[in-house]
Amino acid sequence: MAAALSAQQLSEKHRSTLDQALETIHTRAYWSPHPEHPKAYGDSAAGDGKAAFEALLGSRFQLDQPGTDGWVDGEVSPYGIELGVEYPHPDPEMLLPAMRAGMGTWRRAGAEGRAMVCLEILARISARTHEFAHAVMHTSGQAFMMALQAGGPHAQDRGLEAVAYAYAEQVRTPQTAEWSKPQGKRDPVNLTKTFTPVGRGVSLLIGCNTFPTWNGYPGLFASLATGNPVLVKPHPRAVLPLAMTVAAAREVLAEAGFDPNLVALAAEGPGEGLAKRLATRPEIRIIDYTGSSAFGDWLEENAVQAQVFTEKAGVNTVVVESTDDYRGMLSNLAFSLSLYSGQMCTTPQNLLIPRDGIATDAGHKGYDEVVSDLAGAVDRLLSDDAKATAFLGAMVNPQVKERIEAAAEQGEVALASRSITHPEFPGATVRTPVLVKADGARKQWDGADTEAPYLSECFGPVAFAVAVDSAADAVDLLRHTVHSRGAMTVGAYTVSKEVERMVEDACLDECAQLSLNLTGGVYVNQTAAFSDFHGSGGNPAANAALCDGAFVANRFRTVEVRRPA
């Protein structure tokens, strides 16, 4: 039977997009084929997307995948509505062999064939961006616009970026080569060699609650594009966006003549611990994980049969030493602290501010003044409840709220967290950030038995304004924090070339991604696909970066066959 989607059709449709992605990962210039503006998806997209999402509620999510031994549900939206979607629960003994069955055909598609199928999957997902936005919103608690952008185009960008890296890596070695070795006066020896990228085996994606698509797509598409089946194990509170992704992938695979079981869902029952059980199975050769450091470390230490890519937790620091745009700095930081209620792995937690204050374009500002001005900037940003919810979203889980309350007991509260009633979803828990003053004197953190509260990750809208004795001390505390706790992001504000160099050296030594003097519309917690690396992979917060050669190179191996020419 001929495939409904031929390789040629797919190539005509997507090859130029792949080429542009390949070029952009080299130039690192701005580019995206996925529009950020909701209106770009057409006049009816908003209504259609909402209706499609609502039609899923309370239904059984049929995937028609083998090895289903029951159905599980239980997602509750952070906005208070019950999703009531039932998902197939897998029997790995049946499902894993079925997923491997299509590997040979998928291998024979070649690097380009696989890339084109991946781009078609992304295109189908892109066309449903509004529907995905609702699914991401009602599982992560992100505000709608953020769910649309981060969960839609930005996630699709990261997926496409991974496909581009995967493709580039596989075609570094030619498919065939002629090899002729001179033998002095005798005839040369001649060999014909073929090189074939082969996948490692089943790849396991362990999804997270806050960014199911954004953090899930890089691993999913990197593994699929390099020839591996992908088993998607979503966070139990954020299944829907990944179930929709799996459905789209299966649909395209089948239409293009491949085994749809190359992508499958593994939804779990409450408290089942399915990820742990799957992760050490011999069939699982690759794992992508986003979540807590505890489980990420466990995976790195125990899933030794697999290539393990983790994004865990860190403690993100911003050094505030001086600025020539005090207002811009305050509003930029206020936005960074407020966006999605600080529930991003990239949100700053510790703001290191010299006890003696900082030089600014508005004159010298004391430590207390900087802190209260920042508190004021956050207050102003979030003064209108309805508008505030559009930045804040909802608390993703009850633990975040508990941490806000615990943080307020750690020191003098410079800005108290406020409860906001969501105008549309009264069941949502919406909280503004808390800002706590803390003592950054060296004796508070430099020693074996120091337990400064700001040295622990406090996931959520909690920030510490840490008073340090000098810029040099700030840099030392930054180094110590990245080295011992890890960091997804570092920021710094300084007009001093000397301090800039010190911070830069610290980040190079400890392997952390640095944003300097951001005062406009770019925020330390946001990275752009094709240009920015998300995480470094070189400090305790993550063992991989999105996206680079190391993220894709070991997902496949190259098999050589040589024969006399």
Next chain:
Amino acid sequence: MAAALSAQQLSEKHRSTLDQALETIHTRAYWSPHPEHPKAYGDSAAGDGKAAFEALLGSRFQLDQPGTDGWVDGEVSPYGIELGVEYPHPDPEMLLPAMRAGMGTWRRAGAEGRAMVCLEILARISARTHEFAHAVMHTSGQAFMMALQAGGPHAQDRGLEAVAYAYAEQVRTPQTAEWSKPQGKRDPVNLTKTFTPVGRGVSLLIGCNTFPTWNGYPGLFASLATGNPVLVKPHPRAVLPLAMTVAAAREVLAEAGFDPNLVALAAEGPGEGLAKRLATRPEIRIIDYTGSSAFGDWLEENAVQAQVFTEKAGVNTVVVESTDDYRGMLSNLAFSLSLYSGQMCTTPQNLLIPRDGIATDAGHKGYDEVVSDLAGAVDRLLSDDAKATAFLGAMVNPQVKERIEAAAEQGEVALASRSITHPEFPGATVRTPVLVKADGARKQWDGADTEAPYLSECFGPVAFAVAVDSAADAVDLLRHTVHSRGAMTVGAYTVSKEVERMVEDACLDECAQLSLNLTGGVYVNQTAAFSDFHGSGGNPAANAALCDGAFVANRFRTVEVRRPA
């Protein structure tokens, strides 16, 4: 103080070589800048090299590296002479911090600067190829010509190949980029971004006894070129070639203005187990290892703080199904079995031959006839004792001899191993291969409690002529062997397109490197740098291949700094 060797001088000398290497890893054509012929090194090279080697004997090998807490010796040549060289023994508490001290300067040299220094180190080693040949010969037991070629130019090629991959990987991301994101009617946001490759930390090279330089150089140069200090822990019986390498590296680093402690030696006392002690230290972030599966598996499971690259052991198979060049096949196989007395990780062990015999250009040959013809071919190749030692070399250690004797008790001996007295070194243990008949019926190997002797790796000149019921059975046994034991190489002889396809599919499915119908001057156990992959990294024999993107990509991380443009 200005460096004796400037970056510009090094670039003028080596940049074109790097460029050629970069081109060749893409074309996979034949190329080498390191001559194989001993005479290519000049008229006096042979004498000078021997004299230089002899001058080292019985001496203390001074490296002037910090943290030396004593001296160790104990190498005995497989040719019977005592080397008597003393090496510094390290105190890791002192040495490891000293090795890290130069990382910042090394990082600032950039990808090209580091590559040029690596190429200068290789050039210095290349100029001393004859001296290295004696050192490799008298630690590995390789015959002189093989020690010169495999330990000299071929090892240098593999080192250069690793530098080329490392360089290419680091420059995939530009050093700087301008990023401009449109904002509709507002001005675009503009950022300037810098990207810097940074090493992970100290890299540990755990050397092997049989190919100290060939197996050591890829990891050493890949790590050094990506910004990491390298601690070289040689096999206690093969220290000298790597000590000479470390000395050459330290000399060049110092001359080029870098800290010589970026490369250091860790020689160990008898039974000290230094590799195990070093491998799990937090400073060690990368490990390259060649040796037994037991210790390689231990490293993979326990050194979880490091990137671990292993080459372990496997069971190499050749399927003998049919041929149109019976004589060529026999002589090719005879050479493969005899070279370095089968003490290569790539030497075939199991020859799978249909019980009913095979079709050849010399008519149908029964199983017994093929086996006895192969035995005859080995006998003829090694009939002259003096010439035979030039292929065989010496037994690297006493265990190999024991395995030859044990193998002879596993079945009917088709070719007995013979002792040869080395004309120049009477103390050497020289043995010809043993060929043992074995039953490859499915019930012998397909089952949980089967223990066919040929399913264990029998390192050394031991081969099994395994009688199988059919070509299909041979392919199944091949699959089973690669899957459960791993394989560095697979060979096959067949004129049948159908059998060829079956063998090829098995190798693609199980991720093994395949050589088809080799009858001339290329052997299944030899791979050429820049063109052939050594190992696949996808079966139990090794978790990495020499050399590909995956071998270098995770030895460094890229730190990004972004600032408003």
